[in-house]
Amino acid sequence: MSTPLLVARGLHTWFEVRRWGFFRVGFVRAVDGVDFSLAKGEAVAFVGESGCGKSSLARTLLGLHLPTDGDVSFDGQDMRNLSKAELHAYRAKVGYVQQDPYGALPPFMDVRRILTEPLIVHGVKDAAERDRRIREVLEEVRLSPADDFLPKFPHQLSGGQQQRVVIARALILEPEMIIADEPVSMLDASVRVEILNLLRNIQINRGLSLAFITHDLSTVRHYAERIFVMYAGRIVETAPVEELLDHPQHPYTQALLAAIADPDPDNADHQRDVPVGEAPSLLNPPAGCRFHPRCPQAMGGLCDVELPPDFEPRPGHLSACWLHREQE
């Protein structure tokens, strides 16, 4: 096993919900017991439906949400023990690519200023050095010649160009890891592959770790080495990409794969086998396996009562489903 860079153990991020500002209704369990590790130079994908807690997990890993329980360590250092200065240094080591490039970029700053700001905040005092780094990173994200883009404001750029600026900003402090939260979901289909290829190439060339968050299982095959499938705040299945896509074990992953649009004209004639219902409320998730109310194979008295542990139905392939106990 290669050296882990980021390790999460028993991670919980809950949000308190209050009515009329003071009466506590409960907690939204956005991240509810997540364990994983990410190796140096590895690209992983977190996949799941909208609302399953992917962004909350990303923001917890970035140190933007405090975990309610559990811990995250980065390069062997427990994030709970970081001083303010260490947290500041940590933020330089982890670049963040948000979902909506236009919302992520300050509209009143030009590209030069957007890329200069983090360098100043992180103590790069020499203006010539800042200029050199900005030009280098613009080349890397294929916004060249740099002089054409440096004076532009976000509204003068296309969606794809804006996302390239967001990626440049995530790279400017030479991070060890990138967290990309749905980096292409707001972009035109025509530029999605370009941006995903760009991110993947940068990750490989720089030897970065990448946590790629997406709701779309069909995009992960070429952009990650391992997949974590999330459902209702928990990871339900983990395996290397090809293994997971070719041999999905968890009924939820099987349903996600069955729901992927397929241009085969024969599909017009038959109904897809997708799960009924919606993802559960995280304010009051179902007991037992969270997927059991939608699972066609749920076993009464077990799946609705006890949370399944991780089973290993195939080597290196983990799936949290009671069906595997039956198979064993």
Ligand SMILES: Nc1ncnc2c1ncn2[C@@H]1O[C@H](COP(=O)(O)OP(=O)(O)OP(=O)(O)O)[C@@H](O)[C@H]1O
């Ligand atoms: N700051 C917050 N306060 C209260 N609830 C929150 C907060 N942030 C997220 N949530 C809730 O946590 C749950 C998970 O949200 P999250 O954005 O992490 O999911 P997601 O999988 O990233 O979904 P999407 O892809 O739609 O962004 C949702 O029910 C959301 O309403």
